[in-house]
Amino acid sequence: MATINPYLNFEGKTEEAFNLYKSVFGGEFQAVQRFKDTPGGDELSAEDAVKIMHISLPIGSGNFLMGTDTLESMGQKLNVGDNFSISVTTESEAESDRIFNALAVGGEIIMPLEKAFWGAYFGMLKDRFGIQWLVNYDYTKDK
The missing domain is CATH 3.30.720.110 (Signal recognition particle alu RNA binding heterodimer, srp9/1)
Incomplete structure (x- = not known):
């Protein structure tokens, strides 16, 4: 059976936001991946390279809060109000x-x-x- 979890998008504030969520909910990050560690990451600006490509924080039993930074250099635009997705595993x-x-x-x-x-x-x-x-x-x- 599929599971669903919220996936949040931020404009360069993912790490800051998830550090807050970690302080609120506790636990440790299951995954932290930066854009510099992805294929083509070496072509990004130094500022974009260290932004979060994917982060995952377990909350409760089997639930995860996940997120990413949007990169204008990759044609991504953040629109507050639709800056989230539902992730289906x-x-x-x-x-x-x-x-x-x-x-x-x-x-x-x-x-x-x-x-x-x-x-x-x-x-x-x-x-x-x-x-x-x-x-x-x-x-x-x-x-």
């Missing part, structure tokens, strides 16, 4: 395909489902109601 590629394709009907595919450099099958879309979704199947579950 699936149990298989087939489940990812089913959920992604059903949500995409009448909507807009932002990034088609494909194998991502971090070891997942991943895609992004906005459904016909304007809700942003991230669909992710983690291949490390197969190991």
Whole structure:
């Protein structure tokens, strides 16, 4: 069965925001990845390279608060009010395909489902109601 978690977008304030959330909810970050550590990261400005590409903070049992910085240099624009997505973690590629394709009907595919450099099958879309979704199947579950 798929699980869902909130995914927040910030304009260069992700690390600051997540340090606050960590102080409020406790725990340790499960993942912190900076843009400099991604393919093409060496082509970014020094300022953009150290921004957060992905961060994950466990909250409660099986729930995660996740986030990223938006980079204008990559054509990303933050719009307060729609600066969040719902992240769906699936149990298989087939489940990812089913959920992604059903949500995409009448909507807009932002990034088609494909194998991502971090070891997942991943895609992004906005459904016909304007809700942003991230669909992710983690291949490390197969190991």
